[in-house]
Amino acid sequence: MEITVFRALIIVVVAADGCLGQITQRGKCPFVPTKPDFDVSFYTGRWYEQEKFPAAFEANQVCISADYYLIPTGGVRVINRGFNVVQNRDVTISGDAVQSPSQPGKLGVRFFPGQPRQPYNILDTDYTTYSVVFSCQESTRNGYPSNQQFLWVLTRQPWGISPQLRHKLLAKVERFGINTSYLTRTQQQNCSYGN
Ligand SMILES: *[C@@H]1O[C@H](CO)[C@@H](O)[C@H](O)[C@H]1NC(C)=O
Ligand SMILES: *[C@@H]1O[C@H](CO)[C@@H](O)[C@H](O)[C@H]1NC(C)=O
DSSP: OHHHHHHHHTOBOGGGGGGGOOEEEESSOOOOOOOTTOOGGGTOEEEEEEEEOOOGGGTTEEEEEEEEEEOTTSSEEEEEEEEETTTTEEEEEEEEEEEOSSOTTEEEEESSTTSOOEEEEEEEEOSSSEEEEEEEEEEEETTEEEEEEEEEEEESSTTOOOHHHHHHHHHHHHHTTOOGGGOEEOOOSSOOOOO
């Protein structure tokens, strides 16, 4: 009975997002702790996106990568690149991220000055192989609390990680109440990455 009620409360309203296909659910964001001892200096450099929850701002993109650099005055410079297969062109967007002073694995990123920062929370990373990043924002929809979720699995190598490691990481994500069945794979084949 409890479980049935719970299931009913997390009705997915993907359809309401129409063609965006973004993951919107009823209720508040799940509580997802960040990596407690996160050290951003080991996190810099190139990452390749292997899997993600659908995100309108990445629609139609393949060969997606992210580069992170420490800004000497503080914060992290972010450069996201991809190839848009509909527009047949490379797309690049740059922004910056800042860490929460009390929670180093909690970052806020923005791509336009003055824009509110979006959460970029490091759920787990070993710095050299994988990173799992979660972002969730709450809003009210038709008078109900709702939340929009983004999840990314980033890897240091374009070809990704082993099925065993992937399985372990997704099991960890599931334990925090995130439904990994919404993950979609990012094509990372036949890419000519910028530098
Ligand atoms: C995860 O989402 C899928 C697709 O909507 C659904 O079939 C499944 O029941 C969900 N799993 C959980 C644990 O809610
Ligand atoms: C990558 O290139 C190979 C060789 O041209 C081709 O067979 C394969 O289908 C391509 N893969 C993708 C995903 O474009």
